[in-house]
Amino acid sequence: MTTSAAPALLTTADLTMRFGGVVAVDQVNFTLTSGELRCLIGPNGAGKSTFFKCLTGQLKPTAGTIQFNDQELSGQTTHAIVRKGIGIKTQVPNLFDGLPARENIALSARQNHSQQQSEEITDEMLELISIAGLAHREVGNLAHGERQLVELAMVLAGKPQLVLLDEPAAGMTAEERGRLAAVLRDLAGRTSLIVVEHDMQFIREIATEITVFHRGRVFLEGDVAEIMAHSEVQEIYLGKEANGAA
Amino acid sequence: MDYSLVVAIELVREVAGLILIATGLAVIFGMMRVINIAHGEFMMLGGYTVVLTTKMGVNIWVAILILAPLAVGIFGVIVERCIIRHLYGRIIDSLLATWGLSLFLIGFVTVVFGNTVEGVSNPFGGFAVGQYKVAGYTFFLIFAAVAFIASVYLTLKYTKAGLIARATMQNSDMVEALGVNSKHVYMATFGIGAAFAGLAGGLLAPISGVVPGMGALLIGKAFITVVTGGAAVVAGTLSASTILGSISQAVTFATNPVYGDAALLFVALILLRLLPQGITGRIFTRSI
Amino acid sequence: MLSNISKDWLGVGFVTAIGLAVLIFVPMLFDLFEVLQMTKYVVLSLFALSLAYIWGFGGILSFGQAGFFGLGGYTFAVSAINMGQTTIPFLMAIAMCALFAAALGYFMFYGRLNDVYLGVVTLVVTLILWKLINHTAGPEFIIGKARLGGFNGVPSIPIMTLPWQPDMEMEPSQMFQYFMAILIIVYLLLHFLIKSKFGRVAISIRENEIRTSLLGYDVRLYKLWIFTIGGAIGGAAGAMWATYQTFIDPNAFSLEVSAKCLIWVMAGGVGTLFGPIVGVIALEYLSLKLGETSFLNNLIILGTILMFLVLLLPKGLFPTFRDLVIKLWQRARGGTSGERPS
Numbered sequence: 001m002t003t004s005a006a007p008a009l010l011t012t013a014d015l016t017m018r019f020g021g022v023v024a025v026d027q028v029n030f031t032l033t034s035g036e037l038r039c040l041i042g043p044n045g046a047g048k049s050t051f052f053k054c055l056t057g058q059l060k061p062t063a064g065t066i067q068f069n070d071q072e073l074s075g076q077t078t079h080a081i082v083r084k085g086i087g088i089k090t091q092v093p094n095l096f097d098g099l100p101a102r103e104n105i106a107l108s109a110r111q112n113h114s115q116q117q118s119e120e121i122t123d124e125m126l127e128l129i130s131i132a133g134l135a136h137r138e139v140g141n142l143a144h145g146e147r148q149l150v151e152l153a154m155v156l157a158g159k160p161q162l163v164l165l166d167e168p169a170a171g172m173t174a175e176e177r178g179r180l181a182a183v184l185r186d187l188a189g190r191t192s193l194i195v196v197e198h199d200m201q202f203i204r205e206i207a208t209e210i211t212v213f214h215r216g217r218v219f220l221e222g223d224v225a226e227i228m229a230h231s232e233v234q235e236i237y238l239g240k241e242a243n244g245a246a
Numbered sequence: 247m248d249y250s251l252v253v254a255i256e257l258v259r260e261v262a263g264l265i266l267i268a269t270g271l272a273v274i275f276g277m278m279r280v281i282n283i284a285h286g287e288f289m290m291l292g293g294y295t296v297v298l299t300t301k302m303g304v305n306i307w308v309a310i311l312i313l314a315p316l317a318v319g320i321f322g323v324i325v326e327r328c329i330i331r332h333l334y335g336r337i338i339d340s341l342l343a344t345w346g347l348s349l350f351l352i353g354f355v356t357v358v359f360g361n362t363v364e365g366v367s368n369p370f371g372g373f374a375v376g377q378y379k380v381a382g383y384t385f386f387l388i389f390a391a392v393a394f395i396a397s398v399y400l401t402l403k404y405t406k407a408g409l410i411a412r413a414t415m416q417n418s419d420m421v422e423a424l425g426v427n428s429k430h431v432y433m434a435t436f437g438i439g440a441a442f443a444g445l446a447g448g449l450l451a452p453i454s455g456v457v458p459g460m461g462a463l464l465i466g467k468a469f470i471t472v473v474t475g476g477a478a479v480v481a482g483t484l485s486a487s488t489i490l491g492s493i494s495q496a497v498t499f500a501t502n503p504v505y506g507d508a509a510l511l512f513v514a515l516i517l518l519r520l521l522p523q524g525i526t527g528r529i530f531t532r533s534i
Numbered sequence: 535m536l537s538n539i540s541k542d543w544l545g546v547g548f549v550t551a552i553g554l555a556v557l558i559f560v561p562m563l564f565d566l567f568e569v570l571q572m573t574k575y576v577v578l579s580l581f582a583l584s585l586a587y588i589w590g591f592g593g594i595l596s597f598g599q600a601g602f603f604g605l606g607g608y609t610f611a612v613s614a615i616n617m618g619q620t621t622i623p624f625l626m627a628i629a630m631c632a633l634f635a636a637a638l639g640y641f642m643f644y645g646r647l648n649d650v651y652l653g654v655v656t657l658v659v660t661l662i663l664w665k666l667i668n669h670t671a672g673p674e675f676i677i678g679k680a681r682l683g684g685f686n687g688v689p690s691i692p693i694m695t696l697p698w699q700p701d702m703e704m705e706p707s708q709m710f711q712y713f714m715a716i717l718i719i720v721y722l723l724l725h726f727l728i729k730s731k732f733g734r735v736a737i738s739i740r741e742n743e744i745r746t747s748l749l750g751y752d753v754r755l756y757k758l759w760i761f762t763i764g765g766a767i768g769g770a771a772g773a774m775w776a777t778y779q780t781f782i783d784p785n786a787f788s789l790e791v792s793a794k795c796l797i798w799v800m801a802g803g804v805g806t807l808f809g810p811i812v813g814v815i816a817l818e819y820l821s822l823k824l825g826e827t828s829f830l831n832n833l834i835i836l837g838t839i840l841m842f843l844v845l846l847l848p849k850g851l852f853p854t855f856r857d858l859v860i861k862l863w864q865r866a867r868g869g870t871s872g873e874r875p876s
Contacts (some may be wrong), residue, residue: 082750094745349839466661504669519645
């Protein structure tokens with residue numbers, strides 16, 4: 001592993017998750033530095049989603065530790081993890097379908113801000129993600145990609161130090177995906193992000209550091225060009241993807 | 247020695263009793279995730295079927311083993327057609343509707359038959375274990391419970407209908423993919439669950455008598471057994487009945503049956519605190 | 535936004551004004567029998583509010599609200615008979631039910647039981663309480679001076695006195711006014727609670743539990759509080775029931791009582807506080823009238839109503855009626871099709 005000069009924000013040590021006899025995540029040692037944007041990739045069943053769910057508290061790891069700002073996350077409940085300054089977007093959009101987009105975002109901001117501040121943050125988010133046009137639409141009636149964007153705004157409205165996104169680009173049009181990539185590029189540096197993603201096209205757009213999962217382990221880490229050029233990665237992941245995309 | 251044998255027999259009888267009252271409910275819950283609140287009243291209807299038909303001169307075995315499940319099974323299919331099928335995807339509403347049905351049936355039977363206990367003669371004598379006397383019917387009930395579990399297991403494991411049922415339990419969207427009309431599957435499931443309830447009611451009629459409100463005395467245990475067992479019909483019912491039945495019967499011996507019931511609930515609450523999806527939600531997840 | 539809020543409070547003010555008018559004028563205008571009948575509606579309305587709150591504004595559907603009704607009634611009965619006064623027993627009944635709800639809620643919410651399991655567990659707990667209390671007929675079941683009496687019930691429960699005045703037993707009209715005041719206060723308190731930050735989080739839990747926890751709220755703790763508040767209100771209603779009847783028996787714990795409470799709330803509309811009160815009055819009156827016929831008994835009526843509501847009027851009588859009135863009114867005004875906040 002390369003050691004970085006920037007301080008580590010999130011570190012896992014020997015993180016392991018077993019389901020019955022299946023080891024979904026196998027002794028993963030992972031480090032994220034402050035301000036970094038990292039993509040987790042890997043074929044289906046590689047363990048990246050399980051790893052993600054361990055970070056968010058949706059699963060309790062069988063063994064190992066997760067350190068965030070010198071606090072232990074493993075075994076904590078989701079809401080407690082969120083309160084430590086981590087924003088989470090799950091794979092399936094989770095929104096208050098009966099409320100307009102604006103109120104969804106405001107609700108999120110209100111968690112740790114005053115009424116006045118949360119109104120300001122909401123405006124800021126609508127601007128940042130360029131979804132002001134959706135502000136007064138009921139989110140239950142929005143397209144899948146639009147819902148994803150609203151949820152991203154909700155996550156960011158909590159002003160998290162670390163953002164965890166599970167397949168944020170799923171179901172988006174090319175235009176929406178471009179907008180999302182721009183937002184993520186813009187955030188990197190100020191906020192740390194971990195993005196679980198399938199879509200290599202999208203990963204190229206956000207040009208980033210990548211961790212490749214394979215069979216529950218970290219197979220390789222490096223920047224986007226290195227990973228793309230790596231023959232074994234192409235075999236286990238990209239090859240599959242190319243076949244599937246036909 | 248004799249005493250401990252009697253205690254052991256009573257323990258097994260309690261477990262068997264739980265299996266009898268819970269199986270029909272577990273079949274419906276496992277397949278449809280619906281708890282049929284009128285389950286106790288389905289058993290009551292099975293009991294009344296036996297009372298009525300034996301009074302008309304039908305052989306008691308025919309009444310218990312054939313007519314009770316048949317009548318209640320048909321009734322179950324009618325209920326599914328008239329009520330339940332309108333409420334698929336609205337699980338809480340289907341619970342509420344079956345609760346309404348439960349109240350209606352208690353009221354209706356009370357008006358027709360009156361609020362008195364109807365007896366059915368016990369078809370078996372008893373025999374002695376040393377100085378104690380054990381009813382022959384106890385052994386018959388234990389045998390019936392084994393038959394319940396075995397028939398569900400063998401059907402699920404070795405028949406085409408069982409294969410479809412297992413597919414439904416794993417993923418209800420899969421059924422249509424197998425080329426089966428899921429509406430028919432649910433109708434059949436509800437009918438079979440109801441038939442098990444009718445059979446259980448018929449089997450219990452000779453020992454407990456039949457009364458319109460008898461459902462309320464039985465369903466508490468049945469519900470908690472099914473919920474504690476989780477979604478797998480055979481493994482869930484078997485494991486939950488064994489754990490809850492032995493504990494409740496042990497407490498019953500130490501104190502009295504009411505505390506036995508309370509102990510059953512208390513153990514079930516602790517199990518659910520530890521295993522929210524029931525025993526088979528965490529352990530034996532691949533069983534049926 | 536602002537006009538929405540003020541309209542909301544306008545409705546609350548209106549309901550409160552009706553309540554106060556009823557409180558003041560009913561004892562003047564009606565005879566003793568009718569006042570007693572209406573006192574019953576007031577007690578049952580408070581009971582309906584306990585479920586209307588936890589179901590409509592917290593998304594917790596309890597199938598065993600009768601458990602709190604009975605427990606509150608018995609706690610009041612036993613402690614009032616022993617203490618020779620009623621104020622502290624009333625508070626004890628509320629506290630007892632709050633504690634019981636908190637203990638049960640801990641098992642249910644921290645065990646993350648889903649809706650179906652929650653319904654079944656609350657139902658079974660109530661069944662067991664009913665069985666336990668039915669079993670206490672023997673002379674050994676005596677708490678101080680109070681015999682529990684099993685299925686015979688507890689007779690001679692003291693009539694409530696004015697608060698802290700142990701020798702001022704309430705007249706029927708005073709009891710009506712006192713209970714009516716409690717109902718109005720609880721209604722207002724619940725409204726404030728629903729509009730507070732706590733209430734908004736509770737509603738967001740009802741709407742989307744996962745999202746709410748992703749916002750950093752401890753869903754389990756919120757649900758525990760909601761359920762406990764509902765239990766306390768149910769207990770208060772039970773204590774009032776015991777003193778109103780001067781008698782309580784195990785039927786207070788019965789499935790029939792739990793079902794009635796559900797039916798009132800469903801009929802009145804889940805998600806409102808006023809609707810369930812309308813539900814109590816309408817359905818109790820209906821079953822009083824229908825119950826006089828010989829071929830219908832109470833359970834047939836209740837069961838039919840419950841199936842009818844689930845299948846045909848899932849929104850409830852009161853909201854359906856209200857929407858109908860609004861629609862007709864809009865049509866009468868000549869098709870101004872602006873969306874009207876309810």
